[in-house]
Amino acid sequence: MARYLFDSADVHAGGRFTALESCYDPFSRRQLELTGLARGWRCLEIGGGSASVGDWLGECVGPQGEVTVTELEPRWAASPQRPAHVRLLRHDIVRDPLPGKDYDLIHARLVLLHLPQRIEVLKRLVAALRPGGWLVLEEFDCGWTPVLAAPDEASASLFDRVHSALMGLLEKAGADPLWGRRVLGAMAAAGLQQLAATTYAQAWPGGSAGIALHHHNTDQVADRLATSGVSTGDLEEFxxxxxxxxxxxxxxxxxxxxxxxxxxxxxxxxx
Ligand SMILES: C[S@@+](CC[C@H](N)C(=O)[O-])C[C@H]1O[C@@H](n2cnc3c(N)ncnc32)[C@H](O)[C@@H]1O
Structure with missing residues (x-):
């Protein structure tokens, strides 16, 4: 069975979550607010990683509400200070029954992209909403990552070559690197209404918080990249x-x- 490529038990998962949080949390929060997110809501956060979004949802809904954060590998979300209405659950969204139903809001960022069973999971998430409840899925389109500036042509080509090899590994693991451009259509097919989508991107200069995502993603699977033609020297240069x-x-x-x-x-x- 295909498995999540970036095993979250690996030390690189912490760096990955930090990069995702610093680059995308402000945007994700604005998008979640567009649902009318309010005190008292029941929310489900799937594959919550470090739980940065889940904890913020907990602040928004307050103690009258409830947030369940699920995660295949919850170690990065362990926090002694979490309030009682925010619950962290070790949970596999593919295999385990959903922890509840009648949610006001279900959110998943960069989770279904990795799952070969993404359409079945999407249908189960829709069924777990209360009538009028919102599903917010946030996904990458990994097919548009142009190099915007480079010291020379060879550097730009090296980036593209290593990145393509990484995308190949993701596909072999059952991920769909272009799922971002398909997700709205899949949500329509699953019967959701009032559909809307917004896309966010920014420039990542070398050394910035965001570009660290490429560091963690490639370093974690260096051995597998080697079998796809990316040598140790290539990876060091990258x-x-x-x-x-x-x-x-x-x-x-x-x-x-x-x-x-x-x-x-x-x-x-x-x-
Ligand atoms: C790219 S990370 C995104 C983490 C977080 N949602 C974020 O955006 O910061 C994908 C997360 O999905 C989790 N994941 C992968 N497969 C899963 C599954 N079958 N059930 C639950 N979580 C899963 C991983 O452990 C990882 O934390």
Missing amino acids: QTLLKRPDFVVNSYPLISARGRRTYENDKEVPR
Whole structure:
């Protein structure tokens, strides 16, 4: 069975979560607020990583609400200070039954992209919403990461070559690197309404918080990249390039897609 490529038990997972949090959390929060997120809501955060978004949801819903953060490998989200209404659960979204139903909001960022069973999972998430509840899926389109500035042509080619090899490994592991451009259509096919999507991207200069994502992703799977033609020397050069301020690459575009479960007999019944 295909497995998540970037095993979150690895030491690189912490760096990955820090990079994702610093680059994408402000955008994700704005998108989540567009659902009308309010005190008292019941929320489910799938594959929450460091739980930075789950903990923020906990602040938004307050003690009258409830947030369940699920994670295959919850060690990075362990926090002694978490309030009682925010629960962290070791959970496999593919194999385990969902921890509840009738959610006001279900959110997953960069999780379904990795799952070969993403459509089945999407259908189960839709079924776990209350009528009128929101599903927000945020996914990368890894097919648009142009090099925006480079010290020379060879450096730009090296980036593209190593990045393509990484995408090949993701596909072999059952991921869909282009899932971001398909997610809204899949949500429509799953019956959601009031669909909307916004895409966020920024320039990542060498040495910046965001570009560290490329460092952690490639270093973690260095042995497998070697079998795809990326030598140790290539990878060392690539890692050096990621530290040069004159090297700039576009971030992964994050597509934030949201949709709402219909009310019974399609009537707008406010909560
Ligand atoms: C790219 S990380 C994103 C983490 C977090 N959502 C974020 O955006 O910061 C993907 C996360 O999904 C988790 N994951 C992968 N497969 C999963 C599964 N079957 N069930 C639950 N979580 C899973 C991984 O452990 C990892 O934390």
